[in-house]
Amino acid sequence: MINFKKILCAILAVCLIFALSGCVIKGNEEVKNTTKASSQRNTITTTEATTTTSTTVTSATPTATTTKKKVTTTTATTVYRYPYAYAGFNPTETDMSVKFNKILLNRDHALPDGYVPKLAEAVKGSGVKLDYRVAPYYQKMYDAALADGITLEPISGYRSFERQKRNFENEIKLYENKGFNKKDATVKASQVVLLPGTSEHNAGLAMDICSLSVDFENTKEFAWLQAHAHEYGFIMRYPKDKTEITKITYEPWHYRFVGVDIATELKQSGMVLEEYLS
Ligand SMILES: [Zn+2]
Known part of the structure; x- marks a missing residue:
């Protein structure tokens, strides 16, 4: 066990x-x-x-x-701005820090790319537009002229860069068709149409009134503008005797808003905007 x-x-x-x-x-x-x-x-x-x-x-x-x-x-x-450098055009960007009525635009001074002003109808119902700060002055001038039996028909106000480019390039083609080479055609075109971005129309600061013919200078509408445009802040921007400075042919129909004070001073002195601003 x-x-x-x-x-x-x-x-x-x-x-x-x-x-x-x-x-x-x-x-x-x-x-x-x-x-x-x-x-x-x-x-x-x-x-x-x-x-x-x-x-x-x-x-x-x-x-x-x-x-x-x-x-x-x-x-x-x-x-x-730069596609026309082959013809000697190389505009600089204009000074946009100044008051809008003093913005200088010409062959050598361009708007910043893509600039689009705030717009308003120059004359109610016309469909033609200007910078909203300028439009009320045009309306006032239009109404005053109308009271005198004059119709200041707004032909062309604000114009886009694209539209300006088309206008400019069409003008180049016209000169090319007349036998000018591309460079000379571009220079010729620039005396009639401003380079895209350098036109006062691109900023909505200018209006072509009634006609696009030099014969406009023989009309009662032109006479009225010569006597009164400055009272509403507008100047004839490209006079006959200043083409050396403006680099643009005589345009009796193109009116630029600069404000009543500057317009009055320019009218009295006979200066163009380039001379006043320099
Ligand atoms: Zn114009």
């Missing part, structure tokens, strides 16, 4: 030892697994880190695109 008990105890002891050693092995495996998982986690983290780096590189790409966009804008800037 005693021996049987001893044998049983020994068997139990051996079983216990096996059971315990099994736990230790299992435990070791668990430790190993945890290490493996942790190492995998580390790998994931590294991948994330790499991704983050890639993102930084990607975000550098839009910066490059922005730079490209800027270059494109610069190219667009050249559209209106």
Whole structure:
């Protein structure tokens, strides 16, 4: 009996030892697994880190695109003012910090690209527009003339850069058809039509009145304007005897708003705007 008990105890002891050693092995495996998982986690983290780096590189790409966009804008800037450099035209951007009535526009002074004035109808119902600050003066002048039996029909007020460009290039073609080479045709055209962006029409500051013919100087409408336009702030911008300065042929129909004070001074002195502003 005693021996049987001893044998049983020994068997139990051996079983216990096996059971315990099994736990230790299992435990070791668990430790190993945890290490493996942790190492995998580390790998994931590294991948994330790499991704983050890639993102930084990607975000550098839009910066490059922005730079490209800027270059494109610069190219667009050249559209209106510089395509005629072959004929010697390279106007600078005019000073826009002055009061609107003193903005100088001519062959050498252009509006900033894309400039569009706020507009209003020069005469109610006419559909012809001017800068909203100028339109009320035209309406007043129109009404005053009408009271004297004179109709100051607004022919052409505000004109877009695109329209000016078409007008200018059509004029170049006319001279080319007369046998001038491209450069000479462009110079000739510039004496009749201003370069896109350099016209007072592009700023909504000028109106062509009644006619586009030099014969306009023989009309009662012209006589009325000669006597009264300055009272409403308008001047005949391109007089016959100042073409050397204005670089534009005589235009008895083109009236520019400069304000009553300057218009009066110019009328009394016989100066053109270039002389007054210099
Ligand atoms: Zn005009």
